[in-house]
Amino acid sequence: MNDSATARxxxxxxxxxxADTWGDRRKLIGLVRRLTFRHLAARYRGSALGFLWxxxxxxxxxxxxxxxxxxVLRFKTTEIPYPAFFLTGxxxxxxxxxxxxxxAVSIIDSQPLxxxxxxxxxALPLAxxxxxxxxxxxxxxxxxxxxxxxxxxxGTTVLLLPLALLHLLALALALGLIFACVxxxxxxxIQLLELGFIAWFFATPVLYPISFPAANLSAPAxxxxxxxxxxxxxxxxxxxxxxxxxxxxxxxxSTVVTLILLVLAVGLFRRLAPRFSSVT
Amino acid sequence: xxxxxxxxxxLDGVWKRHRRWKKRPHYLKEALIQRILRQKPHYEEFWAxxxxxxxxxxxxxxxxxxxxxxxxxxxxxxxxxxxxxTHGTITARGRVAALLELGAGFLPDLTGRENMLxxxxxxxxxxxxxxxxxxxxxxxxxxxxxxxxxVRTYSTGMYMRLGFAIASHVDAEILLLDExxxxxxxxFQKKCEDWLQRLRWDGTTVLVVSxxxxxxxxMCDRVVxxxxxxxxxxxxxxxxxxxxxxxxxxxxxxxxxx
Numbered sequence: 001m002n003d004s005a006t007a008r009x010x011x012x013x014x015x016x017x018x019a020d021t022w023g024d025r026r027k028l029i030g031l032v033r034r035l036t037f038r039h040l041a042a043r044y045r046g047s048a049l050g051f052l053w054x055x056x057x058x059x060x061x062x063x064x065x066x067x068x069x070x071x072v073l074r075f076k077t078t079e080i081p082y083p084a085f086f087l088t089g090x091x092x093x094x095x096x097x098x099x100x101x102x103x104a105v106s107i108i109d110s111q112p113l114x115x116x117x118x119x120x121x122x123a124l125p126l127a128x129x130x131x132x133x134x135x136x137x138x139x140x141x142x143x144x145x146x147x148x149x150x151x152x153x154x155g156t157t158v159l160l161l162p163l164a165l166l167h168l169l170a171l172a173l174a175l176g177l178i179f180a181c182v183x184x185x186x187x188x189x190i191q192l193l194e195l196g197f198i199a200w201f202f203a204t205p206v207l208y209p210i211s212f213p214a215a216n217l218s219a220p221a222x223x224x225x226x227x228x229x230x231x232x233x234x235x236x237x238x239x240x241x242x243x244x245x246x247x248x249x250x251x252x253x254s255t256v257v258t259l260i261l262l263v264l265a266v267g268l269f270r271r272l273a274p275r276f277s278s279v280t
Numbered sequence: 281x282x283x284x285x286x287x288x289x290x291l292d293g294v295w296k297r298h299r300r301w302k303k304r305p306h307y308l309k310e311a312l313i314q315r316i317l318r319q320k321p322h323y324e325e326f327w328a329x330x331x332x333x334x335x336x337x338x339x340x341x342x343x344x345x346x347x348x349x350x351x352x353x354x355x356x357x358x359x360x361x362x363x364x365x366t367h368g369t370i371t372a373r374g375r376v377a378a379l380l381e382l383g384a385g386f387l388p389d390l391t392g393r394e395n396m397l398x399x400x401x402x403x404x405x406x407x408x409x410x411x412x413x414x415x416x417x418x419x420x421x422x423x424x425x426x427x428x429x430x431v432r433t434y435s436t437g438m439y440m441r442l443g444f445a446i447a448s449h450v451d452a453e454i455l456l457l458d459e460x461x462x463x464x465x466x467x468f469q470k471k472c473e474d475w476l477q478r479l480r481w482d483g484t485t486v487l488v489v490s491x492x493x494x495x496x497x498x499m500c501d502r503v504v505x506x507x508x509x510x511x512x513x514x515x516x517x518x519x520x521x522x523x524x525x526x527x528x529x530x531x532x533x534x535x536x537x538x
Contacts, residue, residue, distance in 0.1 A: 011294075011365040015372055027404040034401040038394070116385035117378065118361035119402040186308040274364040277357070278299075 028120045035127030039102075040134060054135060055142060058090045065207060078209050080242050081150040088147075088241050089206040089234050091139055096172050096230060097197055099132035103176025104193060107184045107276055114276050121273040125180035129172050136168075143241065152242060160240040167233045171258045177265035181272040184279050204230045209238075210250060226253040229261065287373070288485050289336040289359065289454055294368030296329040296354055296509070328354045329509040332368070336454070341476070341486040343500035343517065345493065345524050351509040352489045356380060356456045359487070374453025374485070377403055379443045379460050388432035392423055392442050395431055403450045413449045420471075421445035441468060448475050455479065458489045473499070493521050 044050035066083050069075040078085060103125035107114065110124055144154060183189050203225070205213070213225050225231065232246075232254020239246040302322040305311040314322075329351050336342055344352040357363045358370060360378040385402070386395045396417055400410035418427055421441045426434065431442065440460055447455060476486060476499065490496055496503055496517060503520040505512040513520055 011367055012369040013361060013364070013372075014369065026406075027401075030404070030406055031401045033407070034398060038390075038398070110387065112387060113385045113402070115362065116380050117399070117402050118376075186306070186311065188307040188309060192308070277362045279304075 028123055031119055031123040032126050032130065035123060036131045036134070039127060039131035043131070043135070051135075051138060055139060058087060058094055058139075061090055062087045069207070075208075078211070078244065080152070080244060084147045084150045084152055084242065085209070085238070085244075086207070087143060088238050091136065091143060092168055092234050092237050093201065093204065093206045093230070095132055095136040095168065096175065096233075099129045099172040100175035100179055101190075101193065101197075102128040102132060103172075104179035104183050104190060106176075107180050108187070121276060122177070122269060125176045125269075126173075128180075129169070129176045133169055133172070137165075147241060154241060155243050157240050157243050160236065164233070164236040164240045167236060167255065167258065170262055171229050171233055174258060174261035174265040177269045178261070181269045181276075184276055185272075200228075200230070203228055205234055209244070210235050210247075214247075223253070226250050227257055229254045229257040233258075286338045287335055288338050289334075289373070289487075290369075290371045291332055291334045291355070291359070292369045292371075294329055294332045294355075294358065294370060295327060295366045296332075296351075296358060296363070297325055297366040298328040298354070299323040299325050327509055329358075329365075332509065332511065334504065334511070336485050336487065338453075338485060339480055339483040340502065341480055341488065341500050343496035343503045344487070344489045344506055345491075345496060345503060345521060346506035346512075347528075350506045352506055353380070353458055354509075355506070356458050356487065356489060359454070360456055372454060375404065375451070376454045376456065377447045377450050377452030378456040378458075379440075379447050380456065380458040386431045386439070386442070389430050391430055392421065392427040392434070393418070395442065396421075396446055399446045400450065403446075403452070405450060417445045417449045420448060422468075437465060437468070444468075444472055444475075448479075452484065454485045454487070456487050459491065493525065497521050 043054070062083050065086055070082050075082075106124040106128045107121065113119070114121065147154070179189075179193060183193075210231060213222060217225055226249065232250045235244070235246045235250050235254075238244040300323055302324075304322065305314060332351070332355065334355075344355070346352050354363075356378060357380070358365050359372070360376050360380065362378075362380075385399060387398065390398065393414070396414065397410055400413065401407075405413065421427065421444070423438055423441060426438060431439065434442070443460065479486065488496065488500065500517045502514060503517040504514040505520050505524050513523060
């Protein structure tokens with residue numbers, strides 16, 4: 001290797017003056033919009049059937065777990081009817097899972113684009129997460145209707161909704177960005193991540209209320225449990241829709257962890273994005 | 281290097297280090313095994329570009345010639361920001377649109393029309409602008425019913441028609457073309473040549489990489505001969521291409537084949 005370079009400046013790419021009149025930010029927004037609509041169009045293909053299909057999975061899981069927990073194991077969870085309790089959690093969990101895993105394959109799936117054209121790479125995982133967020137939003141009216149069937153009328157806690165949604169989105173985005181920028185380098189990470197999600201599912205209060213680990217774990221173990229960012233997000237959503245009380249400590253822990261993850265994710269993505277075009 | 285007032289693109293002392301992988305670990309388990317067995321990394325590094333400088337003026341058409349692996353395509357990839365340089369400065373005073381190798385950045389499962397919309401967004405057009413330009417783009421591509429078929433069903437020529445149609449309607453100040461002029465039938469080639477001529481009059485700067493030397497001689501204002509990541513010579517197309525051809529034939533003067 002020829003190493004005779006004397007004057008070695010750091011690499012710079014300068015777009016001067018009014019060179020790029022459209023601007024990178026505007027370009028990013030336009031691109032994310034286009035990609036998000038593409039994902040949604042692919043999912044719905046001109047009919048509402050696609051949406052019903054995506055509701056089928058959580059409803060099916062709710063049925064199975066209700067039968068197992070209520071009739072086989074004779075679990076007493078909370079005052080809240082178990083189907084409503086479970087559906088609120090599983091919808092949010094599925095959003096985190098599917099959005100971040102869609103983001104995880106977003107760079108790999110767009111290799112032809114990465115190799116041939118420049119664009120802000122972050123548009124790909126961003127669109128993957130946002131299209132799932134749209135899907136999640138559409139499922140919320142159904143959740144409220146379902147809860148009404150069990151006599152749960154949304155109270156003033158519904159005002160927490162924007163905060164809960166922001167929390168959920170930040171978490172999915174942070175995970176999505178981290179996954180998206182590491183999977184192009186090691187393909188088997190996708191399988192490992194899926195395994196991780198199985199373990200994480202049981203470490204998150206989806207099947208059971210957070211009062212269970214609160215009662216059964218030792219104090220230090222419960223602190224550790226609450227570092228799970230999804231624990232706070234889902235507790236917050238249950239507070240919003242079901243009026244279940246949520247401990248401020250749980251919220252603080254998970255918010256701090258989510259924000260740290262988000263900062264890490266953005267930093268990692270910026271660092272690795274220039275290398276996407278040299279892996280094949 | 282102080283830029284001339286009509287300079288639209290400059291590369292100043294640009295270096296690019298590539299890794300030539302013998303066995304790249306694509307899986308975490310492979311990478312871990314390599315680490316545990318303390319195997320040396322399975323790649324060697326080399327400089328694809330060495331202290332490379334170049335300056336382009338507005339409205340100029342410049343061609344690159346050189347052997348395979350000389351660094352021609354690497355230069356285009358750095359200019360189009362697909363890859364970052366290792367050292368050095370690249371300054372662009374305008375929008376860059378690139379038509380690199382085959383494919384030109386299409387997703388195989390999308391139709392021609394969907395790829396047009398996606399590429400327009402990638403190149404920075406707003407939704408309204410993309411909608412306005414769709415009809416002329418579709419007309420230029422002249423693909424008939426194939427415009428609504430997934431591009432994986434396209435032939436090489438059809439890929440290029442689609443790529444050209446997009447690149448010709450996004451008003452880029454700098455256009456990069458890598459080995460794309462030789463594909464397509466005679467009629468479409470003529471169409472592209474006419475279009476390139478019009479772009480030149482409009483002040484678009486065009487950078488062409490081609491092994492079709494007569495094409496370079498015919499269409500370029502200047503030809504740059506690149507070997508082993510350095511500029512060997514540049515200037516009058518006929519003269520440079522002539523020297524390059526003689527260098528290719530005379531043994532011992534050929535360099536940088538890989």
